[in-house]
Amino acid sequence: MAILPLVIAPDPRLKTRSEPIAEVTDEIRRLAADMFDTMYYERGVGLAAVQVGVLVRMMVADVEWKSDGEKGTQWVFINPEILSSSEEPHLYKEGCLSFPEQYAEVERPQSVRVRFTDLQGQRREENFDGLLATCVQHEIDHLNGVVFVDHISRVKRDIILRRLQKMKKQGVISHREHHPYQDHGDHEHVHGEHCNH
Template sequence: MTIRPLVILPDPLLRRVCDPVAVVDDEVRALADDMLETMYDAPGIGLAACQIGVMRRVVVLDIAREEDEPAPMVLVNPEIVWSSDELSTYQEGCLSIPDFYEDVERPAAVRVRFLDRNGAAQEIEADGLLATCVQHEVDHLDGVLFIDHISKLKRDRVVRKFAKAAKEASRTPA
């Protein structure tokens, strides 16, 4: 397993739609293992493949608390097939937008269909933090960031901040 570098805003890869995975094979499982290693190292509770520069529809999640046993999930080609009318608000952050957090309102519960790490079709219902995390990561696969769910003023401010930081970093010799 390898810790991979994270793609950070304003990288245009974060706005691209990821390609479906044709078959869950050893390469996809190795990708998922690298993603889990990267997510735990960051630390985070979810990671989409595009966040490490791989444009495939693969997501890893683990919402277990630090004191609990890890409970990693691998979702290949996840698709939200139902969302509740009831909404909930969580303060979200993103490994690709470090140190920025904002309240985001999303459906309180979802049903998601996906392939597991063995290629078996699965469907789960999620609520609470898991529902929020699934929606956040599936958004990534579609080129959508959590900041797209906040006011334009706040979104523009954070995008400018990260664009400025990227510009300054590119001018600084290594």
């Protein structure tokens, strides 16, 4: 298990389409474990392999974990693809571990059906809605070289990227202390007022 260094925007790797995984090997399982360790350490709820510099189509998620260390359902998605999505949209204030301290409201389908391979090499189909659906769509975007700021206006996107570039040059990049997805309705933390992830 290891905490892996994050790829921070702007970085060309975040705009690169990741390659499919041909076989679920022990190396892939170790990478998934390291990605979970990194995600929890950085207080995220989802992480794509490209965000730790590995350009393969794998992502992990746990939108239920608590700041006291209690973990929720751990999802590993290998070669995921969205089969269908609801017409009903939902607006979340999203953040991203590769965009520390930056947030933007992004509209996505409320629910999705996803096909993916799990760590046992089994091909599965699952339905997701709410926060987990948003997280899954956000991370699949990463695998396709798309980042959440691509869903907002060019002006807002350029402001965020310039801000990050300046932070990187000054060496003051620090990762957020709050939940990366917030409901548009009240912008409170999803897990309540005392939640800090």
